[in-house]
Every structure is written in C-alpha cells, then in structure tokens.
Amino acid sequence: MHAWPASEVPALPGKGRDLRIHDTATGGRVTLAPGPVARIYVCGITPYDATHMGHAATYNAFDLVQRVWLDTKRQVHYVQNVTDVDDPLLERAIRDGIDWVGLAERETALFREDMTALRMLPPQHYIGAVEAIPGIVPLVERLRDAGAAYELEGDIYFSVDADPHFGQVSNYTAELMRHLSAERGGDPERPGKKNPLDPMLWMAAREGEPSWDGASLGAGRPGWHIECVAIALDHLGMGFDVQGGGSDLIFPHHEMGASHAQALTGEFPMAKAYVHAGMVALDGEKMSKSRGNLVFVSKLRRDGVDPAAIRLALLSHRYRDDWEWTDQVLQDALERLGRWRAAVSRPDGPSADALVEELREALSDDLDTPTALAAVDRWAALQTAEGGTDDSAPGLVSRAVDALLGVAL
Incomplete structure (x- = not known):
C-alpha cells in the first residue's frame, strides 16, 4: 500500500531541541533522545468514513513530533x-450495500488526499x-x-497473564479495563475465556465474511491488536521511540499490543513512550x-476552506487536551492565517531569529x-505596527x- x-x-539555521513529551505509561514527561534515526509507529484509520477532525488532530500531533x-x-x-x-x-459495507474492499480503497484514497492537503508528512511504510x-x-x-495463546471454538485468544507487564501502559483498574473492552470491540462476557480481558488474535472464518489461509490456525482473519504488532516489529523492532494514537487507543489497543509484543520477544517495553492525542467533540x-x-x-x-486554516485550527489546542470544534475555532484560524x-x-x-528559538522551545515542551x-502572533503584530529593516525576516518566518508547524504561508 x-x-x-x-x-x-x-x-x-541552528538546531532544534530534544522533545520532552508526556508518556501515558509513566504518567509524566520523558525526554526523547533517539539515535540518528528516530522510530515512531502511529495507528492508522479503519477506512469506512475518513477523515474527520478527530483523525486530523491525532495525525497533526504526530506530524509535529x-x-x-x-x-x-x-x-x-x-x-x-x-x-x-x-x-x-464490514458492517458499513453491508449497510450501504457496497463491496467492503471498494469501500476501504475509496476511504483510504480520500484519507491520502486529506493528509496531502494538510501537509502531514507521510510514513515510510504504510501497511x-x-x-x-x-x-x-x-x-x-x-x-x-x-x-501464551489458546483456542476457543476455533478462535485463538491471547492470554494477558502471559505478560508480567500487562496493565503498565494504561495503569487502569481491572474494572475499567473490562468496561472499555466491552465498549471497544472486545468480548469480556464470552464463556470459556481464561480471563475476560483476553483479546482475540485470530478469528476463525465466519460465513459470509472474508477469511484467509491461516496455516495451522485454520481459515480466518487477524484480531485488531496483533495487526499493529506484526507491522511494528517487522519495520521498527522492539524499543522504538514513540507509539502514538488517540487517547481512545490507550486501552485496549495499545495495552494489548504491548503485551503481545513483549510476550513474543521477552523484551520490555515495546515503546519508549506511549503518546496520546485528546479527543475532539x-x-x-x-x-x-x-x-x-x-x-x-x-x-x-470542498467548501473552499484553506487547508492551512484547518491546520491552524488544530494547532490552537494542546494535542493532549480534549476540545470542541466550533465555527468560531475555524473563523479564528482563518483570521490568524490572514494576519x-x-x-x-x-x-x-523585525528580526525573526528569536522567534525561531521561541518556536523550538514551545514545541520541545x-x-x-x-x-x-x-x-508568531506577536511577531506579526510587531510587523504590522512598526515594521522593521531585516529583509531576511519575512522569509525566515x-x-x-x-x-515546525506545517503551515504554508
């Protein structure tokens, strides 16, 4: 793909600062100082309705990283x-009476167009x-x-008890985990499971649903979490720098993915920092x-809104905060872009050298x-009020x- x-x-000119960022697993900030190549995995879309503002806010955060x-x-x-x-x-395809493959291809293509318009840097591997x-x-x-896994009526489940570090990404209580599992695609009430939280690794083929040859597993399709684990381990290996996504992925997705990887490799942790963007309302x-x-x-x-203004609307909020999209948020962004x-x-x-360092310091924090x-607002206001004599300043800004912000002026 x-x-x-x-x-x-x-x-x-010059050099930026190392990033200090909030790590969900420890509950505090960590300073990321990768080697010459920084490694990041960000969970992508399920392509049945892309790209809404919540998606855009999440991918904007990791574009900034x-x-x-x-x-x-x-x-x-x-x-x-x-x-x-x-x-x-599959449910959306049935509802709309269309082929699920065609639906996925159409929405993935639209997502690519949106990411291009918003100037999001693309992944090297898009799988x-x-x-x-x-x-x-x-x-x-x-x-x-x-x-570390067992069969139940043809399906294969991961045993969370196989990973001694299970629970150390979210640090949620068992009660909250069970509630979120039921809400976010799990089946904690299924009889026969060793632990209600055990997630599915391989779903045996169901009539009328797509399936693939699973060798000794039998025909079926993969569970949600093992998908990201396989891709991340193949392309990044263990101990990569950032595992990213929206805060709704903390549990079960990132918790389970970490446990899958740690049980497979015997190494800990899967990622050095678990970073999560807030939700948009x-x-x-x-x-x-x-x-x-x-x-x-x-x-x-399609309505003619400049993508740079959309990006500025996203940037006006801290990436970890939950916030609400309103017409005023967009109007403020359009006015800022104009200024x-x-x-x-x-x-x-006016000279912009100090502004560049201010931007670096803010983003590293x-x-x-x-x-x-x-x-940038202060520099633009000074330019409007007083101007300056540095002919390199507008270009540097x-x-x-x-x-640093991904906004083309």
Missing part, C-alpha cells in the same frame, strides 16, 4: 497501518492489515505454541463514526502549540512556520 507525497520541509525530530537533524522512520478489514468496515496477514500468522502460531459529544457527529476535512476543503500571510508578504520586518502560535 502506498502513502501520500511528502511536502518539502525547509531547513532552518516528526518535525521536531527533523529540526534536530535526525532522520525519522515512521510507520502507520490501515485496518482495512475489521467488523466496523494494510490484509497485506500484513502473511506476517501475522506466524506470530499467532508462536504465541500459541509458547502457551462537536455539540458537546466526542466526534465518532458511531454517533455520526463528524466534521470532515474533505467537506471543508500571518499579510505580515510575511512585506519585503522586510510537550508540543505546546498555543504558545508557538502566540509567538515563512520557513520556520512551514518547517
């Missing part, structure tokens, strides 16, 4: 999956669950053969496909984008905003 084209990231790393003169190895076979996708199946099957077999409720309260990037683009573009369109202006935007 191919990703989307990369926009050029301008080089800035990459930009901070690039500014430190590191390379970035970024991997993202696409869950192109799963119950919600669909279906194409990952040949690598998933041997991992499930290894877990089963090691006693509309009319007081979290945006979600099940509720249907979605604001789509593609719809805004910034007017400021950099002049032939000279747990991706503090509101502070970064306020710094444009390059810095592009390189």
Whole structure:
C-alpha cells in the first residue's frame, strides 16, 4: 500500500531541541533522545468514513513530533497501518450495500488526499492489515505454541497473564479495563475465556465474511491488536521511540499490543513512550463514526476552506487536551492565517531569529502549540505596527512556520 507525497520541509539555521513529551505509561514527561534515526509507529484509520477532525488532530500531533525530530537533524522512520478489514468496515459495507474492499480503497484514497492537503508528512511504510496477514500468522502460531495463546471454538485468544507487564501502559483498574473492552470491540462476557480481558488474535472464518489461509490456525482473519504488532516489529523492532494514537487507543489497543509484543520477544517495553492525542467533540459529544457527529476535512476543503486554516485550527489546542470544534475555532484560524500571510508578504520586518528559538522551545515542551502560535502572533503584530529593516525576516518566518508547524504561508 502506498502513502501520500511528502511536502518539502525547509531547513532552518541552528538546531532544534530534544522533545520532552508526556508518556501515558509513566504518567509524566520523558525526554526523547533517539539515535540518528528516530522510530515512531502511529495507528492508522479503519477506512469506512475518513477523515474527520478527530483523525486530523491525532495525525497533526504526530506530524509535529516528526518535525521536531527533523529540526534536530535526525532522520525519522515512521510507520502507520490501515485496518482495512475489521467488523466496523464490514458492517458499513453491508449497510450501504457496497463491496467492503471498494469501500476501504475509496476511504483510504480520500484519507491520502486529506493528509496531502494538510501537509502531514507521510510514513515510510504504510501497511494494510490484509497485506500484513502473511506476517501475522506466524506470530499467532508462536504465541500459541509458547502457551501464551489458546483456542476457543476455533478462535485463538491471547492470554494477558502471559505478560508480567500487562496493565503498565494504561495503569487502569481491572474494572475499567473490562468496561472499555466491552465498549471497544472486545468480548469480556464470552464463556470459556481464561480471563475476560483476553483479546482475540485470530478469528476463525465466519460465513459470509472474508477469511484467509491461516496455516495451522485454520481459515480466518487477524484480531485488531496483533495487526499493529506484526507491522511494528517487522519495520521498527522492539524499543522504538514513540507509539502514538488517540487517547481512545490507550486501552485496549495499545495495552494489548504491548503485551503481545513483549510476550513474543521477552523484551520490555515495546515503546519508549506511549503518546496520546485528546479527543475532539462537536455539540458537546466526542466526534465518532458511531454517533455520526463528524466534521470532515474533505467537506471543508470542498467548501473552499484553506487547508492551512484547518491546520491552524488544530494547532490552537494542546494535542493532549480534549476540545470542541466550533465555527468560531475555524473563523479564528482563518483570521490568524490572514494576519500571518499579510505580515510575511512585506519585503522586510523585525528580526525573526528569536522567534525561531521561541518556536523550538514551545514545541520541545510537550508540543505546546498555543504558545508557538502566540509567538508568531506577536511577531506579526510587531510587523504590522512598526515594521522593521531585516529583509531576511519575512522569509525566515515563512520557513520556520512551514518547517515546525506545517503551515504554508
């Protein structure tokens, strides 16, 4: 599966700072100091309704992580999956009377278009669950053969008791885990499971549903969590720098994925930091496909909204915070974009060297984008009020905003 084209990231004078970021597993900030190549895995979409503002906010956060790393003169190895076979996708295809493969391809193509328009840096490896199946099957077999998985009526389940570190990503109580498992695709009430929290690794073939040859597992399809584990281990290995996604993936997805990987390899942890973006609401409720309260990037683009303004709207909130999308949020972003573009369109202006360092400091501080935007606002206001004599300043501001915030002026 191919990703989307990369926009050029301008080089800035000097060097950026190492990123200090909130780690869900420890509950505090960690300083990430990767080697020459920083490694990041971000969980991708289930392509049955893409791309809403919640998606955009999540991928914007991890785009910023990459930009901070690039500014430190590191390379970035970024991997993202696409869950192109799963119950919600199949249910939507049945509801709409269309082929599930065609639905997945259509929505994935739209997602690529949205990511390109928003200037999100693409992953080096963009892998669909279906194409990952040949690598998933041997991992499930290894877990089963090691006693870390078991069969139940043809389905294969992972035993969470096989990982002594289970629970150390979310640090949730067993009661909360059970509630979230039932809410987010698990089956804690199924009779015969060793532990109600045990997640499915391989679902035996069901009539009328797609299935693949699972070798000794029999025909079927993979569970949700093992998909990301197989892709991450194949392309990044254990101990990569950041596992990212929305906060709704903390449990069960990231918790289970970590346990799968740790049981497979005997190593801990799967990732050095677990980083999660907040949820975006509309009319007081979290945006979600099940509720249907979605604001789509593609719809805004069709309505003529500049993608740079959409990105500024996202940047006006801290990535970890839950926030609400409103018309005013977008209007404020459009006005800010206009002010910034007017400021950099002049032939000279106030020196911007200090602004570049302010942006670097704000972003290295747990991706503090509101502070970064306020710094550019101050420069633009000074430019409007007083101007300046530095003929390199407008160009430097444009390059810095592009390189570090992903906004083309």
